[in-house]
Amino acid sequence: KKTAERLLLELKGKLGADLGSARPNAAGDTAADVIHALLALGYNEREANAAARGVPADASVSDGIRLALKSLAK
16 A cells, blocks of 8 residues: 555656546546556556556546556556
8 A cells, every 4th residue: 555655646746647636537538547657657558458447437546546556466
């Protein structure tokens, strides 16, 4: 959990968006943000896309990244 929180803090500056915001987001935007974050962390495109598919459409970006990282850790 601590590593995921640290990564989210680091990614906030890199992506230029407030990852923790609760603003409404189109499902495609959230998935794209999650994929970009995973790619920035060094995951390949196949892994990032597979992990992003498991993220609920109504999830915030920060929750989506957290869920995707959990699925990749399995």
